[in-house]
Amino acid sequence: MxxxxxxxxxxxxxxxxxxxxxxxxxxxxxxxxxxxxxxxxxxxxxxxxxxxxxxxxxxxxxxxxxxxxxxxxxxxxxxxxxxxxxxxxxxxxxxxxxxxxxxxxxxxxxxxxxxxxxxxxxxxxxxxxxxxxxxxxxxxxxxxxxRTGTHGRVVLGVGERPAGSAAVRFAFEEARRRGVPVDVVRAWRCPAHESTDHPLMAGEPARLHEQQAVEALETALQDVPADVESHRRIVEGRARTVLVDASRDADLLIVGAKRRPGHYGLQLGRVAHGVLHYSACPVVIVPEQG
The missing domain is CATH 3.40.50.620 (HUPs)
Known part of the structure; x- marks a missing residue:
């Protein structure tokens, strides 16, 4: 059908x-x-x-x-x-x-x-x-x-979903149809309470969170098709701010939103809610089950 x-x-x-x-x-x-x-x-x-x-x-x-x-x-x-x-x-x-x-x-x-x-x-x-x-x-x-696409790229915001994310699949299918690359973005932050004033320890919490972001991105993209060009970026900052900034040079911004069975409230995370209000390009919210 x-x-x-x-x-x-x-x-x-x-x-x-x-x-x-x-x-x-x-x-x-x-x-x-x-x-x-x-x-x-x-x-x-x-x-x-x-x-x-x-x-x-x-x-x-x-x-x-x-x-x-x-x-x-x-x-x-x-x-x-x-x-x-x-x-x-x-x-x-x-x-x-x-x-x-x-x-x-x-x-x-x-x-x-x-x-x-x-x-x-x-x-x-x-x-x-x-x-x-x-x-x-x-x-x-x-x-x-x-406007028809002028930037020649779609942006995918990667969150905490494991491999097989519906948002990842959608982004790569859309990029294939358009004949453009996917700019895959993973934001990370070091919580303030984990920082330290000691000069020998100052970089450790940040490096840990950055490495976790790298690993999350690699996991999310482990099954992506090889025929679609992609660029992977790890960016320090709030996810909403990072993605809104990326949207200024994109034709499409794609993020996932978890759907919880039996939950009847608004099922949008803070990141999806934020980019819907402030993105500079069209936004795709892809439901993620479970």
């Missing part, structure tokens, strides 16, 4: 930018594109009908939004098969449900510039924290245009 790339649309500039990005991704992968608009408009409009078309006015607006998004996708990638749906439900619930039968789910941010651009909308944040497929949050520009 061919699973589509699903995009949550709402008529905003960020969501149209997400449609552009998703259309390009669908073309590269040879997948269909599904555009979904969800809103609880019935709660507010009840059975009142627009006089000219016999439908609630918000439903008319929703159908216009998905039709506009579909035309935009067709113009950008004429060969991609596009379908649309309008649902009177909470958008967070709809998109998480859609993630169960999608190859990837794409959303935009709701900010438009400055500080607003840094603040991820609640829908995107909730979906990223609960979806069962990779979630791509398209950010990094302050207009309504999705």
């Amino acid at each position: 061919t699973l589509p790339i699903v995009v949550g649309v709402d008529g905003s500039e960020p969501s149209l930018r997400a449609v552009d990005w998703a259309a390009d991704e669908a073309a590269v992968r040879g997948l269909p594109l599904r555009l979904v608009y969800a809103s609880l408009w019935e709660r507010y409009e009840g059975s009142s009908l627009a006089e000219d078309v016999g439908k609630p006015s918000e439903q008319v607006r929703a159908e216009d939004i998905v039709a506009t998004a579909a035309r935009r996708a067709h113009r950008r990638q004429p060969d991609v098969k596009v379908s649309t749906e309008v649902l009177s439900e909470e958008p967070e619930y709809v998109l998480v449900r859609e993630s169960r039968s999608a190859s990837a789910l794409v959303t935009g941010t709701r900010g438009r510039s400055g500080l607003a651009e840094a603040l991820l909308g609640s829908v995107s944040l909730t979906v990223a924290g609960h979806a069962q497929c990779p979630v791509i949050v398209v950010r990094g520009n302050h207009d309504n245009q999705a």
